[in-house]
Amino acid sequence: xxxxxxxxxxxxxxxxxxxxxxxxxxxxxxxxxxxxxxxxxxxxxxxxxxxxxxxxxxxxxxxxxxxxxxxxxxxxxxxxxxxxxxxxxxxxxxxxxxxxxxxxxxxxxxxxxxxxxxxxxxxxxxxxxxxxxxxxxxxxxxxxxxxxxxxxxxxxxxxxxxxxxxxxxxxxxxxxxxxxxxxxxxxxxxxxxxxxxxxxxxxxxxxxxxxxxxxxxxxxxxxxxxxxxxxxxxxxxxxxxxxxxxxxxxxxxxxxxxxxxxxxxxxxxxxxxxxxxxxxxxxxxxxxxxxxxxxxxxxxxxxx
Amino acid sequence: xxxxxxxxxxxxxxxxxxxxxxxxxxxxxxxxxxxxxxxxxxxxxxxxxxxxxxxxxxxxxxxxxxxxxxxxxxxxxxxxxxxxxxxxxxxxxxxxxxxxxxxxxxxxxxxxxxxxxxxxxxxxxxxxxxxxxxxxxxxxxxxxxxxxxxxxxxxxxxxxxxxxxxxxxxxxxxxxxxxxxxxxxxxxxxxxxxxxxxxxxxxxxxxxxxxxxxxxxxxxxxxxx
Ligand SMILES: [Cu+2]
Ligand SMILES: [Cu+2]
Numbered sequence: 001x002x003x004x005x006x007x008x009x010x011x012x013x014x015x016x017x018x019x020x021x022x023x024x025x026x027x028x029x030x031x032x033x034x035x036x037x038x039x040x041x042x043x044x045x046x047x048x049x050x051x052x053x054x055x056x057x058x059x060x061x062x063x064x065x066x067x068x069x070x071x072x073x074x075x076x077x078x079x080x081x082x083x084x085x086x087x088x089x090x091x092x093x094x095x096x097x098x099x100x101x102x103x104x105x106x107x108x109x110x111x112x113x114x115x116x117x118x119x120x121x122x123x124x125x126x127x128x129x130x131x132x133x134x135x136x137x138x139x140x141x142x143x144x145x146x147x148x149x150x151x152x153x154x155x156x157x158x159x160x161x162x163x164x165x166x167x168x169x170x171x172x173x174x175x176x177x178x179x180x181x182x183x184x185x186x187x188x189x190x191x192x193x194x195x196x197x198x199x200x201x202x203x204x205x206x207x208x209x210x211x212x213x214x215x216x217x218x219x220x221x222x223x224x225x226x227x228x229x230x231x232x233x234x235x236x237x238x239x240x241x242x243x244x245x246x247x248x249x250x251x252x253x254x255x256x257x258x259x260x261x262x263x264x265x266x267x268x269x270x271x272x273x274x275x276x277x278x279x280x281x282x283x284x285x286x287x288x289x290x291x292x293x294x295x296x297x298x299x300x301x302x303x304x
Numbered sequence: 305x306x307x308x309x310x311x312x313x314x315x316x317x318x319x320x321x322x323x324x325x326x327x328x329x330x331x332x333x334x335x336x337x338x339x340x341x342x343x344x345x346x347x348x349x350x351x352x353x354x355x356x357x358x359x360x361x362x363x364x365x366x367x368x369x370x371x372x373x374x375x376x377x378x379x380x381x382x383x384x385x386x387x388x389x390x391x392x393x394x395x396x397x398x399x400x401x402x403x404x405x406x407x408x409x410x411x412x413x414x415x416x417x418x419x420x421x422x423x424x425x426x427x428x429x430x431x432x433x434x435x436x437x438x439x440x441x442x443x444x445x446x447x448x449x450x451x452x453x454x455x456x457x458x459x460x461x462x463x464x465x466x467x468x469x470x471x472x473x474x475x476x477x478x479x480x481x482x483x484x485x486x487x488x489x490x491x492x493x494x495x496x497x498x499x500x501x502x503x504x505x506x507x508x509x510x511x512x513x514x515x516x517x518x519x520x521x522x523x524x525x526x527x528x529x
Contacts, residue, residue: 161409162503162510163499166410178454178456195409196409197509271415275411
């Protein structure tokens with residue numbers, strides 16, 4: 001493999017000898033490196049394990065980080081070995097011609113096979129882990145192809161507005177809250193929309209990310225599996241307070257969630273009555289400054 | 305090009321660049337609104353903050369934009385949204401709202417949150433929700449919203465057909481207005497951004513440009529020190 005860079009005049013050993021040495025060092029360091037990445041670094045990799053989607057993302061990052069180790073180590077080792085073994089030594093002519101470069105069908109064949117396997121393998125892996133976990137926390141548009149198996153899904157509408165997120169709960173009388181609490185061990189459907197420009201609902205700890213477009217319902221799924229605090233950030237530049245457009249949410253026990261939700265429902269009863277009917281999208285009136293939002297069907301300006 | 309010409313060109317470009325920088329810095333300094341401190345009261349731990357919201361500020365580089373004036377201890381009004389407040393104190397806010405209202409884009413902001421008792425007095429009447437419907441009332445003109453302190457106070461608008469409607473700030477109490485009072489606690493040191501949730505930047509995309517994106521108009525900071 002190494003003979004197209006090998007200057008025979010400078011080498012006392014055969015090509016095979018070099019390659020064997022490199023491969024041995026490579027195998028040993030790679031096994032150690034891979035074990036370290038998988039077992040020591042792996043459990044701490046983002047985005048954690050708060051939902052099935054987050055855990056899935058963590059698994060992907062963990063696996064790819066581990067697989068990258070031997071590739072990286074081979075490049076480093078070959079580079080280091082070449083510098084040590086085949087560098088020009090004092091007294092040698094730096095311009096002396098090296099050995100002729102000639103094709104090496106074994107090296108070329110190995111290159112094709114290894115890189116093709118890697119790329120196709122990653123493509124298959126990526127496709128499988130996008131389809132199987134219902135879109136892997138990514139938004140799937142308004143009619144998702146990949147849905148979770150269960151029919152028991154908590155609906156959470158995420159409404160983005162310059163420059164805050166609010167949340168609407170169709171299964172709790174259509175109330176709207178400024179805080180986000182989620183029950184543990186529950187499949188959640190995020191219905192993400194916007195009242196003005198494009199925002200992005202990025203609940204990193206939940207492994208969920210979905211663009212918030214006006215007049216559009218963008219759906220993403222995640223199943224909670226661990227209580228804790230997570231942050232929601234806007235991830236589309238949306239104006240002066242884009243950087244401040246974040247809030248914290250919590251995954252709490254199902255009992256705590258029920259208490260929170262029914263308290264909110266009571267506290268907000270008078271407000272809920274004033275809200276427009278729950279709808280998957282809300283079309284703002286473009287009649288001027290301000291502008292209430294309307295369900296598309298009742299927007300007096302929808303045809304303007 | 306001769307050596308002299310090249311040196312000349314270099315010097316001219318350098319001077320132009322320097323001029324640009326000075327211009328930008330001066331422009332920035334000139335456009336930064338002043339910070340006004342809340343007025344201490346006779347009660348320890350309590351400060352007073354008097355503000356007005358105008359449909360058109362009437363002064364500065366954008367006289368037609370909506371914006372705020374804050375009153376200092378001497379009673380003078382300053383067109384700004386930068387307010388200095390003491391830590392761990394109660395702020396008694398008096399807000400004179402001179403602008404007309406409309407429906408809220410998101411009706412959730414009709415509810416008063418984060419103030420003492422979750423209420424505000426609108427023309428002397430304690431309210432937890434301010435009627436956002438512009439068909440049955442004047443609608444909401446603006447909201448005073450401080451996300452970091454969980455505060456949201458919607459401001460009931462004045463009728464746009466009021467005879468003595470204030471067309472340019474600073475407005476005075478003889479003109480049509482809503483008087484809104486409320487109290488809130490400041491907590492620890494911090495710089496808390498505040499904004500309006502009525503997209504009131506008339507003529508800008510979705511009403512969210514211009515005054516909505518400029519400090520001194522509909523965006524500001526509470527500097528708690
Ligand atoms: Cu945003
Ligand atoms: Cu406003």
